[in-house]
Amino acid sequence: MIDRRRRRSITRRRGFNLVEVLIAMAITAALLTATLVALDASIRAYQSTTEEVSTQSIGRIVMHRMLTLVRTGTDFGPYPADPRVSRIRSDYIEFRTQEDEVVTIRWDRANEVLTYQIEGRAPVELLDGVVGTEDDQGNLLEPFTLEFEQGRRLYRASIDLSVEPDDVIDLEIEGDRARRIRLVGSAMPRLEAF
Numbered sequence: 001m002i003d004r005r006r007r008r009s010i011t012r013r014r015g016f017n018l019v020e021v022l023i024a025m026a027i028t029a030a031l032l033t034a035t036l037v038a039l040d041a042s043i044r045a046y047q048s049t050t051e052e053v054s055t056q057s058i059g060r061i062v063m064h065r066m067l068t069l070v071r072t073g074t075d076f077g078p079y080p081a082d083p084r085v086s087r088i089r090s091d092y093i094e095f096r097t098q099e100d101e102v103v104t105i106r107w108d109r110a111n112e113v114l115t116y117q118i119e120g121r122a123p124v125e126l127l128d129g130v131v132g133t134e135d136d137q138g139n140l141l142e143p144f145t146l147e148f149e150q151g152r153r154l155y156r157a158s159i160d161l162s163v164e165p166d167d168v169i170d171l172e173i174e175g176d177r178a179r180r181i182r183l184v185g186s187a188m189p190r191l192e193a194f
Contacts, residue, residue, distance in 0.1 A: 055165035059183045062127045067187040072098055076154040083151050089142035107143050129164040158186040
């Protein structure tokens with residue numbers, strides 16, 4: 001008889017009771033929630049970093065190319081309306097390349113894009129997401145500052161752009177955490193300097 005009771009208690013004790021199952025489910029839910037929160041934070045950080053790095057790389061290449069064009073160009077515009085004014089700010093810069101082509105680099109405020117156009121051809125998008133730089137009062141500044149000397153001779157061209165990172169690969173859960181990138185450069189035309 002004792003053996004029967006022992007067998008029944010042993011056979012009855014093969015599974016988990018309801019309390020043990022609920023505790024196991026609560027622990028599993030807590031671990032899965034913590035894992036998903038960590039995964040979400042990791043995905044957001046990755047997306048933000050890739051957007052910023054991609055925009056910085058492309059922005060640096062564009063800035064380097066524009067400064068090279070300024071260094072090697074001639075016949076710069078726009079000219080000041082008043083010859084006594086030596087410094088102007090503009091949404092565009094024009095110059096003649098070594099191949100004798102007139103090139104215009106223009107910031108389109110409405111579409112937030114920087115375009116490159118060779119005279120007689122359609123403009124080409126150079127950089128997207130150019131939102132502009134603001135002064136202390138919150139006014140948008142023109143990205144090109146041209147300093148002239150002796151009338152129409154360009155002494156220095158400065159470029160000041162702010163770009164909003166926007167990668168092509170967007171995730172629904174990423175949010176909008178990428179910071180604005182500011183690109184600043186200045187160059188003197190070499191052919192005009194000598």
